[in-house]
Amino acid sequence: MAGTVESKLKGIGISLKEAPAPVANYVPFVRSGNQLMVSGQLCFDDEGKLVAKGRLGADVSIEDGQKAARACAINLLAQVKAALGDLDRVSRVVRLGGFINSAAGFGDGPRVMNGASDIMVAAFGDKGKHARTTVGVAALPADAAIEVEGLFEVS
Amino acid sequence: MAGTVESKLKGIGISLKEAPAPVANYVPFVRSGNQLMVSGQLCFDDEGKLVAKGRLGADVSIEDGQKAARACAINLLAQVKAALGDLDRVSRVVRLGGFINSAAGFGDGPRVMNGASDIMVAAFGDKGKHARTTVGVAALPADAAIEVEGLFEVS
Amino acid sequence: MAGTVESKLKGIGISLKEAPAPVANYVPFVRSGNQLMVSGQLCFDDEGKLVAKGRLGADVSIEDGQKAARACAINLLAQVKAALGDLDRVSRVVRLGGFINSAAGFGDGPRVMNGASDIMVAAFGDKGKHARTTVGVAALPADAAIEVEGLFEVS
Numbered sequence: 533m534a535g536t537v538e539s540k541l542k543g544i545g546i547s548l549k550e551a552p553a554p555v556a557n558y559v560p561f562v563r564s565g566n567q568l569m570v571s572g573q574l575c576f577d578d579e580g581k582l583v584a585k586g587r588l589g590a591d592v593s594i595e596d597g598q599k600a601a602r603a604c605a606i607n608l609l610a611q612v613k614a615a616l617g618d619l620d621r622v623s624r625v626v627r628l629g630g631f632i633n634s635a636a637g638f639g640d641g642p643r644v645m646n647g648a649s650d651i652m653v654a655a656f657g658d659k660g661k662h663a664r665t666t667v668g669v670a671a672l673p674a675d676a677a678i679e680v681e682g683l684f685e686v687s
Numbered sequence: 688m689a690g691t692v693e694s695k696l697k698g699i700g701i702s703l704k705e706a707p708a709p710v711a712n713y714v715p716f717v718r719s720g721n722q723l724m725v726s727g728q729l730c731f732d733d734e735g736k737l738v739a740k741g742r743l744g745a746d747v748s749i750e751d752g753q754k755a756a757r758a759c760a761i762n763l764l765a766q767v768k769a770a771l772g773d774l775d776r777v778s779r780v781v782r783l784g785g786f787i788n789s790a791a792g793f794g795d796g797p798r799v800m801n802g803a804s805d806i807m808v809a810a811f812g813d814k815g816k817h818a819r820t821t822v823g824v825a826a827l828p829a830d831a832a833i834e835v836e837g838l839f840e841v842s
Numbered sequence: 843m844a845g846t847v848e849s850k851l852k853g854i855g856i857s858l859k860e861a862p863a864p865v866a867n868y869v870p871f872v873r874s875g876n877q878l879m880v881s882g883q884l885c886f887d888d889e890g891k892l893v894a895k896g897r898l899g900a901d902v903s904i905e906d907g908q909k910a911a912r913a914c915a916i917n918l919l920a921q922v923k924a925a926l927g928d929l930d931r932v933s934r935v936v937r938l939g940g941f942i943n944s945a946a947g948f949g950d951g952p953r954v955m956n957g958a959s960d961i962m963v964a965a966f967g968d969k970g971k972h973a974r975t976t977v978g979v980a981a982l983p984a985d986a987a988i989e990v991e992g993l994f995e996v997s
Contacts, residue, residue: 556952557959558974562936564995565876566720569937572975587946589826626717627724631977634826635946636742636790642711642828649712664713665727665836667786668826671899671944671978673952681975685719721875744981781872782879789981791897791945797866797983804867819868820882820991822941823981840874 535620537655538613544654549578551610555673561615566623568615568684572631573607574676575600584677588668589638592677601630601647604680608648609655612684624685625652625662631679634668641666648680690775692810696764699809704733706765710828716770721778723770723839727786728762729831730755739832743823744793747832756785756802759835763803764810767839779840780807780817786834789823796821803835845930847965848923854964859888861920865983871925876933878925878994882941883917884986885910894987898978899948902987911940911957914990918958919965922994934995935962935972941989944978951976958990 538548554560554571561570575583584592584600592600605628613619630645632638645666652660672679693703709715709726716725730738739747739755747755760783768774785800787793800821807815827834848858864870864881871880885893894902894910902910915938923929940955942948955976962970982989 554974556974556976557956557963558938559971560973562934562971562973564934564936569973569993571937571973572977624717624719626719627726628713629975631975632826636825636980637830638826639828639830641826646712653712661714661717663715663717663724663726663836664709664711665784665786665834666711666828667727667824667834669977670791670825670946670980671942671948671951673949673976675947675949679975679977681973683724779872779874781874782881783868787981789979791980792985793981794983794985796981801867808867816869816872818870818872818879818881818991819864819866820939820941820989821866821983822882822979822989825946825980838879 535618537619541655546606548610548613551614552576552607560611566686568686570608570611570682572679572681573604574673575603575678577603582676585675586677587633587635588644589635594640594643597644597677598647600678601645602651604678605648605651608682616686621686622656622684623687625656625660626683626685627663629681630666631669633672633677638668641668690773692774696810701761703765703768706769707731707762715766721841723841725763725766725837727834727836728759729828730758730833732758737831740830741832742788742790743799744790749795749798752799752832753802755833756800757806759833760803760806763837771841776841777811777839778842780811780815781840782818782838784836785821786824788827788832793823796823845928847929851965856916858920858923861924862886862917870921876996878996880918880921880992882989882991883914884983885913885988887913892986895985896987897943897945898954899945904950904953907954907987908957910988911955912961914988915958915961918992926996931996932994933997935966935970936995937973937993939991940976942978943982943987948978951978
């Protein structure tokens, strides 16, 4: 049975599929005390295809970047569910780290990252309001447009 | 009334203005247990103008980069004050993450980031000595030259 | 006397030398509660020489990048030993953050970062399995090919 948070996500058309497997020799999350550290998630969709490839400011529009950031956030939540069984056990989204595959000089990373942040607030309300760092990087795994990592406080 | 740490900052000519508002859908800090996570701060000055724009190793000198890093650190402290009311409640600066808007091959990020680190040590003394990661990124929000995030242990 | 973990490392030909000093005004690690935050380590070898310089996808092969990532991991462990006296006091490797000096479009960061992750698993077994974020950056200190930071849970 889905908890309150997952029901809220369903209400906006998001259902969590199986959490994507790590692409290399690490694990998707580690719990330490009441913190859950989730590995950087790429913008894979439900079929395992990248929502956007290449660089913002060159190959990818802001709108497509936002969709990609949203996919990263959904994948983070799928990992949290795999870790905890129920998203309702999240007491706070502490931090998102957003990495935007960017051409030099691309300054709109924050607008792009809102695609991820909005999902957290939609899912958790005030508990979803998080600290955030957004930077533009030269390259990402598989040439994904966006990667987002997350730190969650859990009960 | 300003605490000891803030008085020390005043002694070196730094007074904390209002903490800058986040530039998108997130919050400037989250407290979880005795940790305070502060969002990446851009190099805005007191008037909300970027201290330096563009890339180190191309458009921005090391000296200007250091001034920009210093501004990021001051903005971090303004956020800490907004979170805690008093900088004296910081028991340790745990980590700074420094992101330097860089041309390929720019290897002097650490010298630039000292502009931020020096402020922490000036403010908190031994408690201000922090772990640090400095990297050169392809782009930053608003084409800022520097962004710095911080993790603080608080009592 | 070396502990169990360090003996295991010796068995695969790795002995920890003195931990590299920070290249600027910060400290190599900070302990806060049961977390040990280790500063970003560059790919210095035992003689203080960079294992690889320049960009993956341009100047540095994947194989050399993996060797460089491995060197970063060994330097992280040297810092952990300096902090704790004994690697056996690590109860979990929580997170590695991998920064790959990359040409635009280089998508094989995860393969490169395995050079670091493999060392953690070789040293700590299941306790060495960590969350991870790998990104490609525009520049690194001293033009190093790789930088890795680490978060460890300690007892």
